[in-house]
Amino acid sequence: MLELPQQLINGLWQGAALALFAMGYTLVFGVLDIINLAQGATFMWGAFFAFICVTKLGWSLWFSIPVAMVGAGLLSILLDRLAFKPLRSLTSGGLVLWGGFIVLLVGMVGKWAFPVKTGITITGAAVMLVGFVLDYRSIRPLRIREVPHLAPIISSIGATFILVSLAINEFGAQVSRFPANLFPVKPYHITADAVISPIQTLVLILSLALMLVLSLLINRTQMGRAIRAIAWSERTSRLLGINVDYVIAQTFFISGALAGAAGVLLGLAFNRLEPTMGGEVELAGLTVIIVGGMGSIGGAAMAAFLVGMIRVLSVAYIDSSFRDAFVFALLILVLLIRPSGIFGRSKAVRA
Amino acid sequence: MLKVRDLYSSYGAIAALKGVSFEVPHGSVVALVGANGAGKSTTLNTVSGLLRPDSGSIRFEDRDIAGWRADKVAALGLVQVPEGRQILGGLTVEENLLLGAYTRKDSEVAKDLDETYLRFPVLKNRRRQIADLLSGGEQQMLAFGRALMSRPKLLMLDEPSLGLAPLIVQEVFKIISELKERTTILLVEQNARKALEIADYAYVLEGGRVAQEGPATELQNDSRIVEAYLGRKH
Ligand SMILES: Nc1ncnc2c1ncn2[C@@H]1O[C@H](COP(=O)(O)OP(=O)(O)O)[C@@H](O)[C@H]1O
Ligand SMILES: [Mg+2]
Numbered sequence: 001m002l003e004l005p006q007q008l009i010n011g012l013w014q015g016a017a018l019a020l021f022a023m024g025y026t027l028v029f030g031v032l033d034i035i036n037l038a039q040g041a042t043f044m045w046g047a048f049f050a051f052i053c054v055t056k057l058g059w060s061l062w063f064s065i066p067v068a069m070v071g072a073g074l075l076s077i078l079l080d081r082l083a084f085k086p087l088r089s090l091t092s093g094g095l096v097l098w099g100g101f102i103v104l105l106v107g108m109v110g111k112w113a114f115p116v117k118t119g120i121t122i123t124g125a126a127v128m129l130v131g132f133v134l135d136y137r138s139i140r141p142l143r144i145r146e147v148p149h150l151a152p153i154i155s156s157i158g159a160t161f162i163l164v165s166l167a168i169n170e171f172g173a174q175v176s177r178f179p180a181n182l183f184p185v186k187p188y189h190i191t192a193d194a195v196i197s198p199i200q201t202l203v204l205i206l207s208l209a210l211m212l213v214l215s216l217l218i219n220r221t222q223m224g225r226a227i228r229a230i231a232w233s234e235r236t237s238r239l240l241g242i243n244v245d246y247v248i249a250q251t252f253f254i255s256g257a258l259a260g261a262a263g264v265l266l267g268l269a270f271n272r273l274e275p276t277m278g279g280e281v282e283l284a285g286l287t288v289i290i291v292g293g294m295g296s297i298g299g300a301a302m303a304a305f306l307v308g309m310i311r312v313l314s315v316a317y318i319d320s321s322f323r324d325a326f327v328f329a330l331l332i333l334v335l336l337i338r339p340s341g342i343f344g345r346s347k348a349v350r351a
Numbered sequence: 352m353l354k355v356r357d358l359y360s361s362y363g364a365i366a367a368l369k370g371v372s373f374e375v376p377h378g379s380v381v382a383l384v385g386a387n388g389a390g391k392s393t394t395l396n397t398v399s400g401l402l403r404p405d406s407g408s409i410r411f412e413d414r415d416i417a418g419w420r421a422d423k424v425a426a427l428g429l430v431q432v433p434e435g436r437q438i439l440g441g442l443t444v445e446e447n448l449l450l451g452a453y454t455r456k457d458s459e460v461a462k463d464l465d466e467t468y469l470r471f472p473v474l475k476n477r478r479r480q481i482a483d484l485l486s487g488g489e490q491q492m493l494a495f496g497r498a499l500m501s502r503p504k505l506l507m508l509d510e511p512s513l514g515l516a517p518l519i520v521q522e523v524f525k526i527i528s529e530l531k532e533r534t535t536i537l538l539v540e541q542n543a544r545k546a547l548e549i550a551d552y553a554y555v556l557e558g559g560r561v562a563q564e565g566p567a568t569e570l571q572n573d574s575r576i577v578e579a580y581l582g583r584k585h
Contacts, residue, residue: 222449222450222453225442225446225449225450226450226453228439228441228442228446229439229442229450231441232439232440232441232442233437233439235401235433235437236433236437236438236439238400238401238420238421238422238425239399239401239421239425239430239431239433239437240422240425240450240451240453240454240497240501241422241425241426241453241454241501242422242450242453243420243422244422
């Protein structure tokens with residue numbers, strides 16, 4: 001059993017990566033009032049995007065991380081357009097986008113002759129692209145509705161299934177690993193018997209840097225103000241000249257890129273990539289955003305360190321099978337005693 | 352500058368506008384008065400693009416903007432200060448003002464911010480506060496300041512004096528008469544007496560139609576208007 005300082009270090013870097021995941025999660029909730037349960041699948045795909053870049057394309061890790069973030073961000077926008085936006089407002093472009101997506105799926109599953117499969121896949125992708133443009137340029141939706149609370153949850157569970165099975169198709173259900181020599185392994189000594197490995201240091205530093213960037217983006221830029229304006233009132237935002245659909249797409253991009261970054265970093269640190277790796281972080285992330293106060297970015301960051309510590313300490317001092325049990329206990333406790341969260345004000349997307 | 356012809360607008364099966372026509376010439380103040388439920392806000396919201404008209408044309412400068420998205424209408428400089436002020440309560444006063452300049456791409460936003468603070472000193476003192484903490488009157492100042500930050504060509508004000516104390520109402524109309532020098536104004540008011548004092552020309556809405564129109568001074572002396580909307584002088 002390891003000493004306490006070592007456990008605190010582990011809790012710190014794992015908490016930092018969890019914070020990235022949770023901040024994106026809570027950002028989307030703050031703006032749209034939906035829980036995007038496919039955030040875990042985006043996290044997983046972020047890790048695999050980097051994996052493809054490093055192993056298949058032979059790119060350096062430093063280049064692969066931002067590429068994976070952009071990939072996960074775009075995936076997140078796509079999820080919004082397919083799974084959430086049609087629930088808010090259905091446009092003719094959205095219907096074309098859906099049609100293209102179904103064609104794309106048909107092209108990607110099954111074992112047809114190669115050229116036929118490729119042809120269908122490319123057609124689907126092209127139709128989707130047209131749908132995207134039409135959807136973006138549409139002046140009026142065919143219908144706007146009040147979204148029932150359950151619908152986005154079901155949508156995003158469905159999206160998770162699709163994303164996980166695509167990953168299993170592509171990478172197999174077993175564990176994939178980055179090449180072993182990717183990163184130096186000689187640990188730094190913090191104290192005599194507390195160490196942190198270079199990769200863990202990278203996770204900690206990059207996570208903290210991204211948290212800082214997000215905080216500046218949300219609080220100091222016109223884009224961040226527009227995101228918070230929409231969280232407050234969509235109607236007023238429109239009167240101010242804010243293109244709400246565009247800003248929502250930006251929000252999903254940021255959220256997905258953060259989840260993707262968390263996926264790459266944790267995937268690297270444990271060197272374990274599996275299609276189901278999003279499930280575990282999903283529970284931790286959900287706990288974090290509830291404990292942090294739904295929609296509060298600063299609250300999520302702080303709660304992430306708390307949950308990270310609890311996970312690490314329960315593994316070290318009790319038993320690894322209790323890890324999720326303690327996280328769950330915290331979740332229930334907060335829901336019973338203070339449902340608005342420990343750290344943040346609810347709603348109002350604040351840092 | 353703004354020419355609305357035969358505008359029809361509805362909420363589902365309920366027809367709210369049944370052929371409204373009016374004009375706002377460049378540099379003028381035009382008032383839209385009428386009882387509660389006459390269709391004044393619906394008219395502004397249709398022009399703003401929050402509602403899609405069933406039919407009719409809305410010409411602003413040289414474009415027909417009927418059915419345009421609200422953010423594109425605002426970007427043209429046709430800016431609404433909505434009923435109930437609708438400030439962004441969770442954001443600070445300064446953030447509200449900066450968002451007023453959202454559609455601008457020039458480099459003089461900081462200068463305009465200083466000017467806004469000069470004009471509304473209460474906003475300067477409370478610039479870092481959450482806008483929800485402002486009083487009703489201060490929120491109206493913020494709503495004006497925010498709209499001016501966009502450098503509007505035409506301002507549409509929806510009941511700017513609604514729910515404010517008499518002293519503050521005075522102040523609000525003083526500000527509107529100052530704004531007159533800078534921009535064209537379409538003023539919606541239930542307080543018809545005050546609106547007619549300030550306006551050049553006025554339209555009276557009734558049940559989603561224009562019941563009467565004329566130069567403001569004429570309407571002020573029209574016995575029917577006096578009876579229906581202005582009440583007896585005290
Ligand atoms: N959101 C709405 N849904 C249904 N009917 C509405 C809605 N808003 C306004 N109305 C109706 O439309 C008519 C015009 O309302 P409105 O434009 O708000 O009047 P005004 O601003 O002159 O008081 C009224 O009969 C009102 O009841
Ligand atoms: Mg009204």
